[in-house]
Amino acid sequence: xxxxxxxxxxxxxxxxxxxxxPQHEEDETLVARAQRGDAGAYDVLVERYKQRLYATxxxxxxxxxxxxDLVQETFIKAYRSLNSFRGNSSFYTWIYRIAVNRTINHLxxxxxxxxxxxxxxxxxxxxxxxxVELMSHVTPRREVGLNELHQRLNEALQKLSENxxxxxxxxxxxxxxxxxxxxxxxxxEGTVRSRLFYARQQLQGLLSDYV
Amino acid sequence: xxxxxxxxxxxxxxxxxxxxxxxxxxxxxKQVRLHLADCTDCRVVHQRGMRLQRLLALKRHEQPxxxxxDGFLNEFHRRLAAADAQPSFWQKFLRTPDMPLVGSWRMGLxxxxxxxxxxxxxxxxxxxxxxxxxxxxxxxxxxxxxYAEPPPAPAPLFTLPVxxxxxxxxxxxxxxxxxxxxxxxxxxxxxxxQPRYVLDRIPITPASYEVRADF
Ligand SMILES: [Zn+2]
Numbered sequence: 001x002x003x004x005x006x007x008x009x010x011x012x013x014x015x016x017x018x019x020x021x022p023q024h025e026e027d028e029t030l031v032a033r034a035q036r037g038d039a040g041a042y043d044v045l046v047e048r049y050k051q052r053l054y055a056t057x058x059x060x061x062x063x064x065x066x067x068x069d070l071v072q073e074t075f076i077k078a079y080r081s082l083n084s085f086r087g088n089s090s091f092y093t094w095i096y097r098i099a100v101n102r103t104i105n106h107l108x109x110x111x112x113x114x115x116x117x118x119x120x121x122x123x124x125x126x127x128x129x130x131x132v133e134l135m136s137h138v139t140p141r142r143e144v145g146l147n148e149l150h151q152r153l154n155e156a157l158q159k160l161s162e163n164x165x166x167x168x169x170x171x172x173x174x175x176x177x178x179x180x181x182x183x184x185x186x187x188x189e190g191t192v193r194s195r196l197f198y199a200r201q202q203l204q205g206l207l208s209d210y211v
Numbered sequence: 212x213x214x215x216x217x218x219x220x221x222x223x224x225x226x227x228x229x230x231x232x233x234x235x236x237x238x239x240x241k242q243v244r245l246h247l248a249d250c251t252d253c254r255v256v257h258q259r260g261m262r263l264q265r266l267l268a269l270k271r272h273e274q275p276x277x278x279x280x281d282g283f284l285n286e287f288h289r290r291l292a293a294a295d296a297q298p299s300f301w302q303k304f305l306r307t308p309d310m311p312l313v314g315s316w317r318m319g320l321x322x323x324x325x326x327x328x329x330x331x332x333x334x335x336x337x338x339x340x341x342x343x344x345x346x347x348x349x350x351x352x353x354x355x356x357x358y359a360e361p362p363p364a365p366a367p368l369f370t371l372p373v374x375x376x377x378x379x380x381x382x383x384x385x386x387x388x389x390x391x392x393x394x395x396x397x398x399x400x401x402x403x404x405q406p407r408y409v410l411d412r413i414p415i416t417p418a419s420y421e422v423r424a425d426f
Binding site for chain 1: 225228232234259260262263264266267268269270271273274275279280283284286287290291294
């Protein structure tokens with residue numbers, strides 16, 4: 001299947017994750033300054049990436065408190081390991097990987113102890129075409145509340161294994177490519193595709209009311 | 212290059228993600244779409260997959276208010292300072308608390324551990340010198356127990372060759388993808404009917420969060 005990927009896939013026009021960072025060189029400069037002991041430079045990196053790391057970790061844990069702790073721990077761990085960062089990858093790739101690894105380990109420790117945060121759905125969802133279509137499709141059969149929908153989504157995600165959940169979050173929620181997910185999780189693209197396939201099969205069973 | 216028209220349904224389904232995200236080269240995308248038009252099974256899989264992805268994507272709206280992150284940096288500094296100020300295990304153990312009695316108890320325990328360690332090392336040294344004397348031929352010197360015959364060594368449950376490797380009495384040599392190798396160990400094995408395996412190379416990957424390429 002790897003051959004298929006090589007033959008059939010066109011190259012992505014823009015790197016999907018890194019593209020959101022406008023000045024890649026600035027990261028390198030900031031990292032170099034932070035490595036020389038400039039704490040202010042590291043602060044800029046924290047401010048730059050806190051929300052993006054938070055989003056991934058939150059969707060993996062479905063819990064704001066855990067997400068906050070894990071992202072804080074990630075930045076502390078990265079700060080302390082900064083001298084070992086040699087710039088073979090971008091700073092964001094490096095710290096993203098730390099965050100994902102920490103979160104997966106956290107989820108493995110926290111198995112069967114799931115608590116969800118369900119009170120933070122932004123108002124934009126009401127006008128999201130996918131949400132509108134879903135509601136029109138589902139509500140004739142039964143009443144579906146917004147919170148119920150999110151609870152069902154979170155419960156279904158929490159039933160996946162940690163590795164399957166990570167792949168679904170990165171691909172289906174955050175829109176990362178298989179290649180980027182493979183780098184972030186230190187696996188092959190084939191493994192990412194396979195995990196996605198099985199995770200979706202499980203999710204389709206768990207969310208059969210909606211799909 | 213395998214033509215899309217020659218692909219089986221599972222191979223087509225493998226490409227559906229890329230089709231949905233416009234990541235296929237146009238001629239291939241066209242072929243996949245033609246297959247979907249003809250094949251009910253693949254079309255159902257595609258439609259259900261798309262519905263699931265749209266449903267999951269709604270989770271994007273589940274996020275805290277922007278003000279949630281206002282104090283994040285201050286909290287980072289507070290946690291970093293707290294972590295830096297945290298004493299190590301031995302510092303914690305030997306730290307004298309307010310109660311002097313407890314403090315002296317801890318110091319006493321640490322001292323006792325030190326003495327026990329020293330005694331243990333001395334005993335080990337004495338024992339090894341006794342073994343040396345026994346081996347030298349005089350059983351009365353330095354040993355209280357003298358065996359008429361040396362006690363039989365317990366039969367090993369299994370033996371491991373010195374070299375690390377997966378070795379089997381099976382005659383063939385197979386190379387496995389994970390860096391494990393099945394190799395014949397020759398006719399000297401006691402029970403050729405029961406192959407025995409020994410771990411071969413374990414690829415040791417340095418623990419690093421870095422990857423070679425950027426996202
Ligand atoms: Zn088909």
